[in-house]
Amino acid sequence: MINLKNAKWNHYINYIVVAAVTIIFAILSLTGFLESSDKYLLEKIAIAITLAVSLSMVVGFLGELSLGHAGFMCIGAYLGGKAAVILEPMLGEWPALIVSLVIGGAVAAIFGIIIGLPALRLRGDYLAIVTLAFGEIVRSIFMNSSKESFGGSLGLDTPRFNKDILFIIAFVMVLATLAVTQNLIRSKHGRAITAIRDNEIAARATGIDVTKYKLLVFAISSFFAGIAGVLYSYSNFTVQSTKFSYNYSIEILVMVVLGGMGNINGAIIAATLITFLDVELQTILTGNLAVLQDLIYALILIVLVIYNNAPALKPFREKYNIKTFIGRFRPHNPSKHKDDEAKWDRVPTKIKMDEVLSVDLQVSSPYTPDKPGKEGK
Amino acid sequence: MSKIVLKTENLGISFGGLKAVQNLNLEIKERQLYGLVGPNGAGKTTVFNMITGVYKPTTGKFWLDGEDLTGKGQETINHKGIARTFQNIRLFNNMTVIRNVMVGLHNQPEFRCNVFTSIFRLPKHFKIERAMRDKAKKILDIVGLLDERNNLSCNLPYGKQRKLEIARALATNPKLLCLDEPAAGMNPHETEDLMKIVRRIRDEYNVTILLIEHDMKFVSGLCDEITVLNFGTSLVQGTPEVALNDPEVIKAYIGG
Amino acid sequence: MEFIETLINGLSIGSTYAMIALGYTMVYGIAKMLNFAHGDVIMVGGYMIYVGLTVSGNPIISFIAAVLSCIILGITIEKIAYRPLRGASPLAVLITAIGVSYLLQSSAQMIFGSAPKMVTVADLGSISFSGLTIPVYVLVTLICSVIIMVTLSLFVKYTRTGRAMIAVSEDKGAAQLMGINVNRIIMITFAIGSGLAAFAGLFMLMKSPSLSNTLGAMPGIKAFTSAVIGGVGSIPGAMLGGILMGVIEAFSLKIPAIAPYTDAIEFLILIIILLVKPTGILGKKRREKV
Numbered sequence: 001m002i003n004l005k006n007a008k009w010n011h012y013i014n015y016i017v018v019a020a021v022t023i024i025f026a027i028l029s030l031t032g033f034l035e036s037s038d039k040y041l042l043e044k045i046a047i048a049i050t051l052a053v054s055l056s057m058v059v060g061f062l063g064e065l066s067l068g069h070a071g072f073m074c075i076g077a078y079l080g081g082k083a084a085v086i087l088e089p090m091l092g093e094w095p096a097l098i099v100s101l102v103i104g105g106a107v108a109a110i111f112g113i114i115i116g117l118p119a120l121r122l123r124g125d126y127l128a129i130v131t132l133a134f135g136e137i138v139r140s141i142f143m144n145s146s147k148e149s150f151g152g153s154l155g156l157d158t159p160r161f162n163k164d165i166l167f168i169i170a171f172v173m174v175l176a177t178l179a180v181t182q183n184l185i186r187s188k189h190g191r192a193i194t195a196i197r198d199n200e201i202a203a204r205a206t207g208i209d210v211t212k213y214k215l216l217v218f219a220i221s222s223f224f225a226g227i228a229g230v231l232y233s234y235s236n237f238t239v240q241s242t243k244f245s246y247n248y249s250i251e252i253l254v255m256v257v258l259g260g261m262g263n264i265n266g267a268i269i270a271a272t273l274i275t276f277l278d279v280e281l282q283t284i285l286t287g288n289l290a291v292l293q294d295l296i297y298a299l300i301l302i303v304l305v306i307y308n309n310a311p312a313l314k315p316f317r318e319k320y321n322i323k324t325f326i327g328r329f330r331p332h333n334p335s336k337h338k339d340d341e342a343k344w345d346r347v348p349t350k351i352k353m354d355e356v357l358s359v360d361l362q363v364s365s366p367y368t369p370d371k372p373g374k375e376g377k
Numbered sequence: 378m379s380k381i382v383l384k385t386e387n388l389g390i391s392f393g394g395l396k397a398v399q400n401l402n403l404e405i406k407e408r409q410l411y412g413l414v415g416p417n418g419a420g421k422t423t424v425f426n427m428i429t430g431v432y433k434p435t436t437g438k439f440w441l442d443g444e445d446l447t448g449k450g451q452e453t454i455n456h457k458g459i460a461r462t463f464q465n466i467r468l469f470n471n472m473t474v475i476r477n478v479m480v481g482l483h484n485q486p487e488f489r490c491n492v493f494t495s496i497f498r499l500p501k502h503f504k505i506e507r508a509m510r511d512k513a514k515k516i517l518d519i520v521g522l523l524d525e526r527n528n529l530s531c532n533l534p535y536g537k538q539r540k541l542e543i544a545r546a547l548a549t550n551p552k553l554l555c556l557d558e559p560a561a562g563m564n565p566h567e568t569e570d571l572m573k574i575v576r577r578i579r580d581e582y583n584v585t586i587l588l589i590e591h592d593m594k595f596v597s598g599l600c601d602e603i604t605v606l607n608f609g610t611s612l613v614q615g616t617p618e619v620a621l622n623d624p625e626v627i628k629a630y631i632g633g
Numbered sequence: 634m635e636f637i638e639t640l641i642n643g644l645s646i647g648s649t650y651a652m653i654a655l656g657y658t659m660v661y662g663i664a665k666m667l668n669f670a671h672g673d674v675i676m677v678g679g680y681m682i683y684v685g686l687t688v689s690g691n692p693i694i695s696f697i698a699a700v701l702s703c704i705i706l707g708i709t710i711e712k713i714a715y716r717p718l719r720g721a722s723p724l725a726v727l728i729t730a731i732g733v734s735y736l737l738q739s740s741a742q743m744i745f746g747s748a749p750k751m752v753t754v755a756d757l758g759s760i761s762f763s764g765l766t767i768p769v770y771v772l773v774t775l776i777c778s779v780i781i782m783v784t785l786s787l788f789v790k791y792t793r794t795g796r797a798m799i800a801v802s803e804d805k806g807a808a809q810l811m812g813i814n815v816n817r818i819i820m821i822t823f824a825i826g827s828g829l830a831a832f833a834g835l836f837m838l839m840k841s842p843s844l845s846n847t848l849g850a851m852p853g854i855k856a857f858t859s860a861v862i863g864g865v866g867s868i869p870g871a872m873l874g875g876i877l878m879g880v881i882e883a884f885s886l887k888i889p890a891i892a893p894y895t896d897a898i899e900f901l902i903l904i905i906i907l908l909v910k911p912t913g914i915l916g917k918k919r920r921e922k923v
Contacts, residue, residue, distance in 0.1 A: 043435045059724075065727075117908075118904065120910055121911050122692045122907065125661075126861065129861050130907055132854070134900070134904070135857065135902050137897040137900050140897035141897060143893075144893040144894060168662075179496075183495055183497070184495060187496075187502060188479070188490070189485070189487065189495055190495075192480060192483055194472065195469045195490055195868055196472075198468075198469035202463065202467035202468065203468065204450075204451040204452055204455075205451055205455060205467075206481050206483070206546070207452050207460075207481075207483065208480065208484075240823040246854070254728060255729070255733070261724070263410055292739075292743070292749070293734065293741060294739035294742075295740060297735065298732050298733070299732075299736060301728065301735070302714055302729055302732035302733060302736065305718075305728050306714070306717050306729060309721040309722060309725035310718055311720045311721055312717060313717075
């Protein structure tokens with residue numbers, strides 16, 4: 001099916017790396033070299049990558065700002081977790097895991113479509129605040145649920161799973177997320193999605209079904225957020241609603257942004273590094289020093305974003321960066337580029353929020369002409 | 378007697394009581410090169426916005442090939458066969474030239490495939506991608522952008538960007554192609570070239586072309602028939618020679 | 634009677650929100666950015682009042698110190714974190730603002746520890762007449778807010794600087810060409826917004842004396858929500874949205890069945906209002922020319 005001769009290796013490199021890492025750690029785990037804390041860290045990393053990659057679909061490729069990703073994860077965690085609690089005695093470990101993954105993902109996807117509906121009318125910061133509000137609503141509903149249904153403020157206790165295998169399943173889910181996201185983006189549908197991001201009006205005039213694609217992206221992105229939620233419930237044996245506040249959504253967004261918007265490999269690396277540092281620093285910095293971690297994190301974030309984005313630093317950035325450094329050793333020949341060689345990894349992303357006071361109004365009536373039949377005098 | 382492609386009847390729109398366009402009656406025949414001219418603010422682009430679904434007309438109706446499209450959405454109207462370019466260029470700036478055109482090919486029946494075909498990388502996906510690329514190359518060849526196909530569209534010079542917009546609109550396989558000031562910002566040489574391209578598009582694709590232009594040499598050299606708009610109403614309709622020499626039109630342009 | 638008490642309580646909560654929302658909306662309208670750290674400036678104001686009270690014991694001196702330090706903080710944040718990013722992608726600015734928010738929260742925790750501080754600004758008691766019992770702080774909050782809002786509206790409308798602010802919010806480039814110092818105007822906007830945040834901090838401490846490093850986080854989000862409900866960029870909109878939010882909150886908290894869902898209800902109202910009127914209640918449409 002795939003013609004290997006024409007295969008673009010850089011398109012497949014992330015699958016290969018993730019798969020290789022998984023296999024190495026799987027062997028280490030099954031031969032008993034991994035401590036339980038390592039396995040937990042790996043699970044956390046896999047969950048973070050799934051979240052970051054799925055969010056980067058909305059933010060990087062569709063160009064809409066979402067601050068409610070933790071809300072979708074919350075839905076997945078609670079519903080998937082609940083499904084696992086009910087199904088485990090009936091079906092056994094494995095089927096319960098698989099079914100609850102599907103349930104958690106599917107319900108989150110349905111909510112993704114529901115929250116995608118405002119995205120048809122709202123853009124930029126307005127959509128951001130609506131998605132944030134959605135996440136908080138979801139959290140508040142689960143927090144105030146009865147003890148029998150979702151555990152309320154005490155949280156929901158969920159089944160355990162063999163820790164030697166759970167992180168492998170989590171990484172398989174990472175591969176699935178990568179495959180779906182990248183295959184979608186590198187197709188005619190992905191072109192339509194990026195066209196909407198680049199210029200929505202032109203996309204409509206070119207006949208792109210904007211409604212369909214916006215809802216599709218929200219559905220797929222929240223599907224994987226839901227899956228990440230189910231994995232989270234299995235990884236922690238308990239689901240607490242406090243975990244899924246808007247701060248967590250922001251943390252995921254930061255991974256996407258630090259990775260370079262619309263850059264999937266970058267999102268993977270950022271998610272891995274941030275999660276790793278988070279866990280490692282937690283063990284080093286204890287007591288009063290723990291807050292130092294947040295402080296350093298905040299400082300690094302500010303400095304990095306300013307360095308990467310400040311218009312005044314542009315010449316400096318162009319002079320000293322890895323790409324130009326490598327580029328010096330590589331002959332540049334533009335004519336060698338293949339047709340439609342999609343530089344998906346390097347698509348610069350603009351979210352047009354300079355029309356801040358504006359909102360993209362409904363398509364058919366952007367200027368609100370007078371009502372038909374009621375001609376002005 | 379050839380078929381009428383676009384017909385408008387009493388088409389009009391008002392914004393907050395201001396009548397931007399009123400009582401516009403057009404009949405554009407198949408394979409015609411139809412010009413819409415008039416001073417600034419006469420309502421030409423507003424007419425385009427109405428027949429491409431950006432605005433809903435306040436009064437009147439319009440038909441494409443006898444089908445009433447009044448009040449339909451932009452996507453639907455494009456699917457039915459009206460494509461347009463924009464006065465202020467609207468390209469997909471982060472995409473290469475060829476991919477801009479491929480977005481235009483998105484809805485063509487021969488390139489239809491659902492999302493799952495792409496996600497699971499079924500053989501059909503590869504076949505379609507290849508076919509789309511070949512088709513896009515053909516279209517780019519017509520407007521003379523084949524060599525630029527792998528450049529980012531935002532890096533093209535202004536004149537080429539306008540041609541790329543035409544190519545993208547053409548890719549949606551329209552019955553009626555609406556060009557909003559295609560020659561704006563071009564030098565005489567480029568304008569000459571564009572005239573050839575527009576004629577070639579009409580001949581090879583059997584498409585009817587409606588265009589807005591301020592360059593009268595361009596209009597009279599190209600159009601079979603024109604309508605002169607002033608203050609949202611149609612002043613004169615006819616062949617360029619007759620219409621542009623009409624005393625009313627001269628008055629509208631130079632005042633008096 | 635209880636209805637009127639709740640209403641007045643709601644108005645006071647609402648005017649606190651309005652105070653914060655004004656800061657959001659002005660910065661949003663003029664610098665075109667969502668200043669995520671605005672809520673944390675309130676928290677800093679709260680800690681400054683605490684420090685002032687500990688050092689001097691005089692509530693008025695400590696409050697003035699809080700206002701001044703918030704203004705200085707606002708200007709500093711703008712200068713160091715946001716100004717280098719002027720002209721960069723709005724998302725980058727948003728992320729930086731989030732970074733500043735984390736920075737302020739964790740710095741406060743570093744300095745003052747994570748245990749909440751109890752701050753009693755002044756015990757004003759409550760007054761009752763014809764069956765109504767209203768705490769005095771509620772009245773103080775209400776009266777102060779009304780005075781501030783009227784002053785601010787007049788300032789924007791009738792002073793040179795105010796008009797320059799409107800010009801910058803309409804079109805930064807054109808304003809610059811007309812000889813307006815855009816950087817200065819944005820700085821003044823941040824100063825005003827941060828000053829108002831100190832007021833909000835005072836009102837919040839009068840209401841409940843517990844002070845921690847996340848004091849401003851949730852009120853900040855809710856105030857931004859109010860600003861959006863009222864129509865971002867519009868000063869009367871921020872006031873209206875804030876008051877509306879506060880009244881809804883007060884009444885929702887009074888009904889036991891829905892009290893736990895108060896936050897959810899407020900956010901739901903935001904979503905509904907935006908779906909019905911995407912620009913907020915008093916927001917202006919700005920259209921994109923085709």
